[in-house]
Amino acid sequence: MALADDIAALRNADLFSGFSEDQLRLIxxxxxxxxxxxxxxLFEEGTVSDGAYLIASGQLSLEAGGRSLGIAGPGSLLAETALISALPYRLTATASQSAEVLLIQRTQFIRLVEEYPAIASEMDRRLRKSFxxxxxxxxxxxxxLSDF
Incomplete structure (x- = not known):
């Protein structure tokens, strides 16, 4: 796939939607x-994360603790906290059909953020909003629940 397709896929993710074209290109x-x-x-619950996965096409089944959590499709960013921290994955993601994902590895992402502070500022703002x-x-x- 072309770099332009990857940029378009990143733009569809909420976390990256406000990033500039140059920032998206770098990612x-x-x-x-x-x-x-x-x-x-793709990854299993409890394994140490190496990065986040952005679904470019197809669908992934998500489960945790043996229970189904549903289906994620294009534009979904899974394990976004793995971009900044080596936490274990909290769920298992399995391709329910053919799928393509972008793996954004933490080590590369952190290096990118260190070199381009504008990306770090935007990520900080978006992660705070998400939190x-x-x-x-x-x-x-x-x-x-307290009403019960």
């Missing part, structure tokens, strides 16, 4: 595109 240049056939496991949304959702659930 795409360091990412590697991988193809998986149906039934192939705030998560906390808000958890507080909403907490409020609803």
């Amino acid at each position: 795409a240049f360091t990412a590697s595109r991988k193809a998986f056939s149906g039934g192939s496991v 705030e949304e998560l906390v808000g959702a958890l507080n909403s659930v907490k409020t609803r």
Whole structure:
């Protein structure tokens, strides 16, 4: 696939949607595109993460603790915290059909962020926003559960 296709795939992910064309090009240049056939496991719950996966095409089945969490499709970014931390994956991702993903490896991403501070600033802003949304959702659930 062409670099332009990888840039377009990155632009579809919420985390990268506001990045400039040059920033997306730099990330795409360091990412590697991988193809998986149906039934192939991309990563398993509990294994140490090496980076984040952006689904470019196809679908992935997600499960944790033996329970299905649903299906993720194009534009979904899985394990985004793996871009900055070597945490174990919290779920297992399996290609439910042929799929292509962009693997954004943490080591390369961190090196990119160190060389281009504008990317670091944008990532910080977006990760904070994502975390705030998560906390808000958890507080909403907490409020609803306390009503019981």
